[in-house]
Amino acid sequence: MRKRGLVVGLGVAGMSAAIGLRQAGWTPVIVERAPQRRTGGYFVGLMPEGKRAAVDLGIAEYLHTRNPPEGGKAWSLTRRGNRVPGVGFLHQRGDPAAVVRGDIEAALWRSTCGDAAGEPIDVRFATTPVEIDDTGSDVRVLFEEAGTGAQYREHFDLVVGADGLRSRVRRMVFGPHEDYMTKWDAMVCVFPLQDQVPSFAATDSIISARAGRAVWVFGFADRPPTVLLTYRTEDTRRESTGSTAQRLRTVFSEMDDPAVRHTLAALEETPDYLFDSVHQVKMPRWSHGRVALSGDAAWCPNLYSGMGATAALQGGAELGRALLQSPDDPRYRPDHLGSTVAPAHQEAPASRTVEAADVRAVEPSRRGTSLGDPAPRVHSARAKVGEGPCQNMGMELNRENSKPGMCAE
Numbered sequence: 001m002r003k004r005g006l007v008v009g010l011g012v013a014g015m016s017a018a019i020g021l022r023q024a025g026w027t028p029v030i031v032e033r034a035p036q037r038r039t040g041g042y043f044v045g046l047m048p049e050g051k052r053a054a055v056d057l058g059i060a061e062y063l064h065t066r067n068p069p070e071g072g073k074a075w076s077l078t079r080r081g082n083r084v085p086g087v088g089f090l091h092q093r094g095d096p097a098a099v100v101r102g103d104i105e106a107a108l109w110r111s112t113c114g115d116a117a118g119e120p121i122d123v124r125f126a127t128t129p130v131e132i133d134d135t136g137s138d139v140r141v142l143f144e145e146a147g148t149g150a151q152y153r154e155h156f157d158l159v160v161g162a163d164g165l166r167s168r169v170r171r172m173v174f175g176p177h178e179d180y181m182t183k184w185d186a187m188v189c190v191f192p193l194q195d196q197v198p199s200f201a202a203t204d205s206i207i208s209a210r211a212g213r214a215v216w217v218f219g220f221a222d223r224p225p226t227v228l229l230t231y232r233t234e235d236t237r238r239e240s241t242g243s244t245a246q247r248l249r250t251v252f253s254e255m256d257d258p259a260v261r262h263t264l265a266a267l268e269e270t271p272d273y274l275f276d277s278v279h280q281v282k283m284p285r286w287s288h289g290r291v292a293l294s295g296d297a298a299w300c301p302n303l304y305s306g307m308g309a310t311a312a313l314q315g316g317a318e319l320g321r322a323l324l325q326s327p328d329d330p331r332y333r334p335d336h337l338g339s340t341v342a343p344a345h346q347e348a349p350a351s352r353t354v355e356a357a358d359v360r361a362v363e364p365s366r367r368g369t370s371l372g373d374p375a376p377r378v379h380s381a382r383a384k385v386g387e388g389p390c391q392n393m394g395m396e397l398n399r400e401n402s403k404p405g406m407c408a409e
Contacts, residue, residue, distance in 0.1 A: 002027045006141060006156040008129055009163035010037060012101070012309050013295020015108035016316025017160045018121050019057050024323035029156070030112070031127040031143065033163075037109060040272065041101030042190040043218035043226045048094045050310030054107070056317040058118070062107040065097040066220035068203035075200070077208040081257035088205040089218065089306065096306075098220055100192070104309055132159060132172050134289040159291045160319070162312075165279060167297030173288055181300075184278040187239050188303055189229045189248060191273035193217070196225055197262045208259045213252060215259050227263045230303075236277035244275045278303050294319060 005021040007014050010032035018028040046054070046065075054060040067090060074088030090098055114120030124143075130151070131142035138155045145151075161169025166177060174180070196202050197217060202224075206217040212232040219225045231251050233239055239247060245268045252260050267273060281300035286293045295312040 003157040004029065004155075005158040005160060006031065006129075006139070006154075007160045007162055008169050009161070009295070009297075010034070010123065010125075011162065011164065011295065011312070012104050012108065013164075013297070013312035013315060014160075014162035015105065015112050016053070016057060016313050017162050017294045017319055018316070019059075019108065019111055019118070020316040020318070020320025021158075021160075021323065022118050022121065023057075023320040026157075026323065027122075029122045029124070029154075031124045031129065033126065033128045033146065035126045035146070037125075038105065039102045040192060041105075041226075042192065042228070042274070043089075043220075044099050044101050044104060044309045045089050045306050046097040046099055046104070046313075047307060047310040048096075050313045051097060053310070053313035053317040054104075057108075057111070057313065059107040059111050062110045063097075063099070064103050064106070065099055066103070066222055067098045068219060068221045072203040072205060072219050072221075073201065074205040074207065077206065077257045077259055079210075079257075083206075086205075086207050088207075090205070098218070100220075100223070100226060101309070104313070128168065129159075129172070132169065132291060134159075134173075134291055136289065139290045157290065160294055161291065161297045162294045163297055165281065165296045165300050167293065169291065170293055170297050173291045174283070174293070180281050180283050181279045182282060183236065184280065184302065185234060185236065186230060186232050186278040187236060187275070188278055189244065189267070189273060189275045190226065191267065191270050192226045193224050193263070193266050194270075197259050199258065206259045208255060208257050210255055213255065215252070215255070215263055217259055217263065227266070229263065229267075230278070239277070240275070244273070292319075 003026045005018075005026045005028045007018045007021070007028055007030045010030055014030055014032070018030050021028040051060070054063055071088060071090035074086040074091060075083040076086035077083055090096055111118060112121045112123065126146040127143050128146070129141050130144045131140075133140040133142075138157060139159045140153060140155050141159065142151055142153045159169065161167050161173070163169055165181070170180065171177060196204065196219070197206060200206060200217075201219075203219040203221055204217075205219045205225075206215075208215045214228075214230055216228040216230075217225045218227070229248060229252070245264070248267060249264055252264060279300065280302040281296065281298065283293070283298060286298040292298075294315040296308060298315070299311060301307045301311060
C-alpha cells in the first residue's frame with residue numbers, strides 16, 4: 001500500500017512538497033484554507049538553486065520567465081528625482097530568472113493537476129487542519145471545512161506544514177510563533193502596477209531610497225512592473241492599524257520623486273496588495289516525529305535574502321529525494337537537507353550582493369525576538385488570503401551597527 005502524505009498549503013512550498021512526495025512513490029493530499037488558487041503576485045527572483053529544483057520537480061519547461069534583455073536597465077533616483085545608472089536584482093551573478101509568484105505556482109499547478117508528468121494530486125480548498133495527533137505509527141488529522149464547519153478525520157504517514165510564515169502547523173506541533181519568528185523592525189508592501197512609472201521604459205527597474213525607507217520598481221519583459229515599498233519602524237503592530245495607503249504616504253512624505261508619487265497613487269487604486277511586517281524563521285530542526293515543515297514555515301530566510309521561492313522549490317525536491325533514500329522510514333529526516341537547502345539560503349547572500357549604495361539604508365536592526373504582530377493585511381479582488389511576504393526581493397544588506405533611522409554601513 002502506498003504511503004499517504006498530507007501537505008498543508010497550496011503555495012510554492014506546498015505544491016513542491018506534494019510533487020516531491022509523488023516522485024518518491026507516495027500519495028499526497030493538499031489542503032488549502034483559501035477557497036481558490038491564487039494567481040498573479042509580486043516579483044520573484046529565482047536563483048540557480050531554484051532553477052535546478054524546477055528541473056528536478058519536472059516543471060522547468062512550464063515555467064514562464066520574464067527577464068528583459070541583459071537584465072534591463074536599472075536606475076537609482078537622487079533626492080531631486082534625477083536618475084543615475086544603478087544595479088538591479090537581475091544584474092547579480094547566477095543569472096536569476098525574473099518571474100512573478102503566480103508564474104511559479106502556475107507551473108507547479110500544471111504538474112499538480114496532472115497536466116504534466118505524474119498523476120493528479122488531491123487538492124481540497126477551504127479546508128484546514130484543526131487537530132494533529134502524531135501517534136508514532138501514523139498521524140491522525142481532524143479537518144474543518146470553511147463555510148459549512150463540517151469536520152472529518154483522516155490518517156496519514158506524514159504531515160508537511162508548508163503554510164507560510166505564520167504556519168498553523170508549526171504553531172500546533174512545534175510551539176508558538178514567538179519561539180521561532182525573529183523581528184526585523186520593518187514593514188513591507190508589495191503589489192503589481194498597472195503601468196510603468198512615467199518617462200521610464202517598460203522594462204526598467206527603479207530604486208529610490210533614503211535612510212530607513214526604499215521603493216523598488218521591478219521591470220519585466222512582457223508585463224507591467226511590480227513594486228516593493230519597505231521601511232523601518234519601532235512598532236510593527238501600530239503600522240497595521242488604519243489606512244495602509246495613508247500610512248505609506250506619511251512614511252514616504254519626504255520622498256517626492258516620480259517613482260514614489262506613481263506607486264503611492266497606484267496603491268490607492270489597486271485591489272491587490274500585501275502589507276506585513278518582516279521576519280525571519282529560525283528553528284533547531286524542521287521535523288517532529290511524523291510532522292515536518294517546509295518553505296517559509298520552516299526556514300523563512302527573510303525578505304531581503306531573495307531566496308524564499310528558491311528555497312521553497314528546493315525543499316520540495318529534497319524532501320522527495322530524502323524519502324526515496326529511506327523508503328522504509330516514512331518519518332521525515334531533515335538531516336538529508338543539511339548539505340543542500342540550508343546553504344542555499346543561509347550562505348547565498350555572501351555572493352549575491354545587490355551593490356546599490358542607496359539600498360543599504362533599508363536594512364533594519366534585528367532587536368529582540370518578541371512577537372505580537374497581527375496577520376498580514378492582504379487585499380485581493382479574488383480572496384483576502386496570503387502566506388506572508390517573507391521572500392523574493394533579494395536585498396542583501398549589512399545590518400551590523402544598524403540603528404533605527406540610520407543607514408546600515
